[in-house]
Amino acid sequence: MSNPIILVVDDEPRNFDVVEALLGHQGYELQYASSGVEAFENLALFPISLILLDVMMPDMDGIEVCARLKGNADWVMIPVIMVTALTSKYDLVRCLDAGADDFISKPVNGLELKARVKSLLRIKAQYDQLHEFAQLQENTVILLRHNLEALQGNLAASFPHELNTPLNGIIGGLSILLDEHNTMSCEEQQTFLELTYNSALRLQRTTQKFLTYTSLELSLQNPQSLKPRPHDGPKPITMADIMQTIAFQEKRQADLQTELGEAQGLIDYDDFTTLITEILENAFKFSPPGSPVQVTSEAIADQFILRVTNQGRSMTEAEIQRVGAFQQFNRQFYEQQGLGLGLKIVTNILKKYDGEIKITTPSTDSTMVEIRLPLCLGQ
Structure with missing residues (x-):
């Protein structure tokens, strides 16, 4: 997580030097603006976490700056500490009316400044977490409505x-x-x-x-x-290891037949693991024990191609057309348990990486699933 960015707005550079000396070793990133105009330029460039705002400035004073930024929906939740030499209650009320969150008097006391900054940044972090949660809820509602x-x-x-x-x-x-x-x-x-x-x-x-x-x-x-994320932690297990693990879990080690080539795909490691898992689990689920499940992979031109073929009643053309639509298919051999999410997950992963899926029935008692992903050549 990046350090909080504090914007110091003061027409006197020496005052910024004071703040920098007091807060420079507290884990904050400090930005300086010498006027209200520069302050708004900084707000447009950086994700400001808190503002230390001088009241007495030429052209546009701190109270006007505070009122303008609090009137902007993008900046309204940024805490503002007014740094002021004013002492009258009238002036403090004006600051409050403009939306200021706190005050600190000049000359600035180091302990007081650190305490007030830490307190308001904690409140800002809590607001950001609530906002992210609310956004996640909204996205989830949209997602569920969409589907x-x-x-x-x-x-x-x-x-x-x-x-x-x-x-x-x-x-x-x-x-x-x-x-x-x-x-x-x-x-x-x-x-x-x-x-x-x-x-x-x-x-x-x-x-x-x-x-x-x-x-x-x-x-x-x-x-x-x-964007594919780098894999952190221990060295990832290989595609063959993943398949052997799935076969072991399904008690079908003897049925798994593989002929795997090597290729580096443009895909996140966890997504690739999920992709293989869903396809292979389906192949085992919809074929009787003792029948072969054949897996081949190869790199052709700029594509990685994986084919999984299992024996059993093949899918009908109508069933193939409904792949990715939360469809549980009426396949024999077992009571089929599940949400019908497996192939929906596969199609979404492939959509994420501009991949393709193709399901064919080489015979009346077999089904082949073929996926294609772009290759990262020369790695």
Whole structure:
């Protein structure tokens, strides 16, 4: 997080030197303006956190400057401390009427200045947090309204079930353990603990999937968030490692067949992990155990191409057309659990990076998902 920027507005440069000596080592960035006009120029250039404003200035005094900036919706919440040699109650009332948040008298006392600045910056930080939260709420409402038709369909119908089923498993398992643990054998206790734990994992996956979808939708509304972020921390695991982990979780290690090339894509590491996870989990979910799930990847020209093929009843043309529309497809082999969010997440990630998805049915008992992403060549 960057240091708070404090704008000192005073027609006497020596007064700025005093403030700089008092606040220069407090973790603040100081900007100086010698007039009201310069103050507004600074406000347009920098994200000012607080203003120290001299009252007695030529041309435009501090009271007029304060009134103008408090009349601007973009600057109204910036705290203003009036620095003044005025002592009459009338002058102080004028400062208050102009919107000043606090006063400090000349000559400036260092301890008093530090205390007042710290207090108002804390209030400003709390306001900024509330404003960001309110903006997030507004964006979320817009997002939900935008997708209302889809949410009223399969997603809205599935979400209560997908939450209640694991919750019932958790509550039921814990209830039995609490009531009967004294009469249970260790093996029985272990069985109920495993059932409860698996229900908790399912609830966690459901919640995380919905949060991932929401985050992607919001990022698509904010172009600044579309830039790939550097991966911090330990060295990322490879694409092959990710796939082996998913196969292990699905108890399908023997079914996974891979032929992977190397390429560096223009995509955030976490987004790429989510992309692979969603596609491969679907391939395992919609194919019977013992049937192969084949994964190939290669770099052709300026594109990274990943293909995942699974055996099972293939998707119909109508189902393919509804990909990314919160659609749960009527595929056999298992009771299909989920929100229908998987392919919606995939399509949103690809949209974020100008990628493409193509689903084909090589035969009546197989489905192939192909994704294409732009390459970062020469890295």
